[in-house]
Amino acid sequence: MLELLAQAPSDTFFTHSPEWGWLIVFYFFLGGLAGGSAFLAGMLDLFGVAADRSMARVGYFIALVAIAISGPLLIIDLNRPERFWHMLIQSETGGLMVKWYSPISIGIWIVSLFALFVFLASLGALAELGKIPEASAALARGWLGKVIAAVCLILGLMLAGYTGGVLAATNRPLWADSPWIGLLFLLSGVSAGAAAMLIFGWGRTNAGSVAWIDRMDIWTILLELLVLIVIAATLGSLLGPLWGGVWGIVLVVGVVVIGALIPLLFYWRPRLVGRWSIPTAAALVLIGSFLLRAVIVLSSERI
Amino acid sequence: MAQQSATPAATTAAPPSATPAGGTPVPLASIPPASAYAPPGAFPPEPLGFYTDTSVCIGCKACEVACKNWNGLSSRNGGVNTLSGDSYDNTRRLDGQHWRHVKFIEQFSEDRTNGRWLMMSDVCKHCVQAGCLEVCPTGAIMRTEYDTVVIQADVCNGCRDCIGACPFGVIDINPVNNTAMKCTLCYDRLHRGMEPACAQACPTASIQFGPIAELKQRAQARLEQLKSQPRPESRPEPRLYGADESFLGGLNAFYLLDDEPEVYGLPNHPALPSQHLPANVGLAAVGAVGVGLLGLLGLRKRRMDEFAAEARAEQISDRGATDPGMTLGSDEEAPHA
Structure with missing residues (x-):
């Protein structure tokens, strides 16, 4: 082992893996999806027209469900899950536990505040639909609705991107070797959020909203592909050990072809496989987004 | 924090009192000074650490045994007996149950007629700028009055961020209590004025314990001694690793190496995780x-x-x-x- 280390392509190869496995991959995927859909919903609420409100509601509901699943995933992944609250409250003093220079510490506050505001936005949306008492509709109207939408928009982007910062603030191969992971996760999160909104909003919401979400997905997929190319081009001698095997195949086939190129083709030719082209493309984007997290997390974990 | 000179007599000798604004006088004798919290006989608070001279390590593993013995760490490896395949190394690496690890490096020719052994007792470096401490989101990792880095097992929730943040691969989860663990530089022993168990057990003084400033002087003298000795031209010069501030502000457990750092499994330019942010x-x-x-x-x-x-x-x-x-x-x- 020491002989191999002596020829390691980067100082990051001397470290131990934190063993962040499939639970963290699922969380990174769902967190990105939640952040992306809340960002898009906030955009529609703040800068769209009244007809966009139905799609915005879909975005908030998706974000709420995704973040509700994310929380337990994060807790279960801890080796001492009963101590999850130590990240929020200092166990010795009872004070707030905030370390601005620790991405996980900042991230846990982003997740908590995001969950709160998406919950409020969803309450307003449910009241609008008559599912809960009318009083809660105030959360979706007037200045209060705008404030909640703006917070969801900003926290959504932070949630989609901070997980890249968590990986960067290590000394692990790939994560610490490339500065592009945060941007890649942010773009992929917005793309996944758009795809989920297309699946659940397709045929039920305003056609103009669907068209805008569709265009946002196209743009973010293209940018995501560009960033992936930059990462691969700048990894140099790390490329072989990281992506020379099965993870390289998953990246090319699962992320690039199935998760990006085929959906782009379907978005470009919406009648290619009949009326289901757009939802099919969106479903493939979700698969690609999940596989992207798996490749980024697990290809480094295996070294 | 801890003061070796603190005595109970010093805290009770003065009878005067203090009067807070608008409040009842409080006898000063009832407020112990900070030094009173130091256990009697503790080392005075100054940077302490290890200087490991790998040139005199004989690979006896007494340090590993003493560490496990004092810290109550399991030596059963979960009941699994495996051979590492790495020379006489049978514990493989530092982790939650192995806070000391002796590395065996064989540098032999193909026919094994010519060569040498390199041995090194590895440990947490107690970095002056510690990546683990930086990223820990619970505050479980703290810097002590001795400038060492200690994980509080009762605070750690096992998020494992510190494991990937450590540039040396020191920390891991201890399967017994399911929290991240590593060398404490025998923090409990320091509070009793005792040197760490590994340093005490080392039979060749390869592991030396003491104030960092003094250890650096010793290491420099030894380095000059080694450099003055004849050695094959093909063999790299001996060097100190972590004794200056060229990375991580310096290491409170630093080394004298007889080859390149990578040969010993040490990174050439270890970095703080925040540098990538x-x-x-x-x-x-x-x-x-x-x-x-x-x-x-x-x-x-x-x-x-x-x-x-x-x-x-x-x-x-x-x-x-x-x-x-x-x-x-x-x-x-x-x-x-």
Whole structure:
């Protein structure tokens, strides 16, 4: 082992893996999806027209469900899950536990505040639909609705991107070797959020909203592909050990072809496989987004 | 924090009292000074650490045994007996149950007629700028009054961020209590004025314990001694690793190496995790602004398209009103908005 280390392509190869496995991959995927859909919903609420409100509601509901699943995933992944609250409250003093220079510490506050505001936005949306008492509709109207939408928009982007910062603030191969992971996760999160909104909003919401979400997905997929190319081009001698095997195949086939190129083709030719082209493309984007997290997390974990 | 000179007599000798603004006088004797919290006989608070001279390590593993013995660490390896395949190394690496690890490096020719052994007792480096301490989101990892880095097992929740953050691969989860663990530089022994168990057990003084400033002087003298000795031209010069501030502000457990750091499994330029953050966060922030602008432009274009369509429809309807004979729906007839 020491002989191999002596020829390691980067100082990051001397470290131990934190063993962040499939639970963290699922969380990174769902967190990105939640952040992306809340960002898009906030955009529609703040800068769209009244007809966009139905799609915005879909975005908030998706974000709420995704973040509700994310929380337990994060807790279960801890080796001492009963101590999850130590990240929020200092166990010795009872004070707030905030370390601005620790991405996980900042991230846990982003997740908590995001969950709160998406919950409020969803309450307003449910009241609008008559599912809960009318009083809660105030959360979706007037200045209060705008404030909640703006917070969801900003926290959504932070949630989609901070997980890249968590990986960067290590000394692990790939994560610490490339500065592009945060941007890649942010773009992929917005793309996944758009795809989920297309699946659940397709045929039920305003056609103009669907068209805008569709265009946002196209743009973010293209940018995501560009960033992936930059990462691969700048990894140099790390490329072989990281992506020379099965993870390289998953990246090319699962992320690039199935998760990006085929959906782009379907978005470009919406009648290619009949009326289901757009939802099919969106479903493939979700698969690609999940596989992207798996490749980024697990290809480094295996070294 | 801890003061070796603190005695109970010193805290009770003065009888005066203090009067807080508008309050009842409080006898000063009832407020112990900070030094009173130091256990009697503790080392005075100054940077303490290890200087490991690998040139005299004989690979006896007494340090590993003493560490496990004092710290109550399991030596059963979960009941699994495996051979590492790495020479006489049978514990493989530092982790939650192995806070000392003796590395065996064989440098032999193909026919094994010529060569040498390199041995090194590895341990947590107690970095002056510690990556593990930096990223820990629970505050479980603290810096002590001896400038050492200690994980508080009762606070750690096992998020494992510190494991990937450590540039040396020191920390891991201890399967017994399921928290991240590593060398404490025998913090409990320091509070009793005892040197760490590994240093005490080392039979060749390869592991030396003491104030960092003094250890650096010893290491420098030994380095000069080794450099003055004849050695094959092909063999790299001996060097100190972590004794200066060239990385991580210096290491409170530093080494004298007889070869390149990589040969011993040590990174050449270990980095703080936060050094990777500015570029990553900066690019993500630019991306966030860019995606937001893309969204705004998309919504604006959609609105402009709608306005254009409405204007076109209005004009066609106006023309229809003034010219009843005109037919609707022809694109050629509609003016461009």
